[in-house]
Amino acid sequence: MNVEYRKATPEDLEQIWDMNIADNNGNERWRMWKDTYISYNQNGDAYTFVILCDGxxxxxxxxxxxxxxxxxxxxxxxxxxxxxxxxxxxRIRKEYEGRGYISALVHMMESYAAQNGYKYLTIGVEARETRNLAIYLHWGYDKFVMSEILEEQLVLYYRKALNK
Structure with a gap:
């Protein structure tokens, strides 16, 4: 299997978001998020990075x-x-979990951020998602920043200092 990590192209963004919408039964919020995140990528407010397996x-x-x-x-x-x-x-498709792909993607995102002058990255996790929280802590996101209730769920935010 050929695995590639890269900054998303416009075509990648369309594919990813169409898959997310399909996975969520065409939920209108996902359609709105597609337009929003594609816009963020176009104007530089955010960049999406992807994992490709065999393209x-x-x-x-x-x-x-x-x-x-x-x-x-x-x-x-x-x-x-x-x-x-x-x-x-x-996010990663269920059948690709546990293979280290997300860890490698996050490392690439951290490197990109550091190369572009960022000193810190933050990440949010629902408190009930204990497995994800443990992973984020293991990755070094261990300085507590804040918490909030979002859609009736407690979300915890952590920060990591980047090394150049």
Whole structure:
């Protein structure tokens, strides 16, 4: 199997979001998020990175730079366009879990952020997602930043200092 990691092309974004919409039964929110995230990528407020297996997108993650992006909602402690960016929409298709692909993608995103002058990355996780929380802590996202209730779920945000 040929595995490739890269910054998403416009075609990758279309494919990923069409798959996400299909996986969520055409839910209107996912259609809205598709337009929103494609726009973020086009104007540089965020960049999405993809995992391709044999040319097919199977995973993704988005680096949000601007505090104006909806997922950050003005919270400059999560993303400020200068020193701090946010890891968001980190997903992989179920059949590709546990192979280290997401770890490699996050490492690539961290390298990209560091090369572009960012000193910190933040990440959010629902408190009930203990497996994901353990993974993020293992990756070094271990400085607690804040918490919030989002859609009736407690979300915890952590920060990691990047090494250049």
């Amino acid at each position: 097919r997108p199977v995973g993704e993650g988005t680096l949000i730079f601007s505090p104006e992006c909806g997922a950050v909602s003005g919270r400059t402690e999560l993303a400020d366009t200068k020193t701090t960016a946010n890891v968001n929409a980190l």
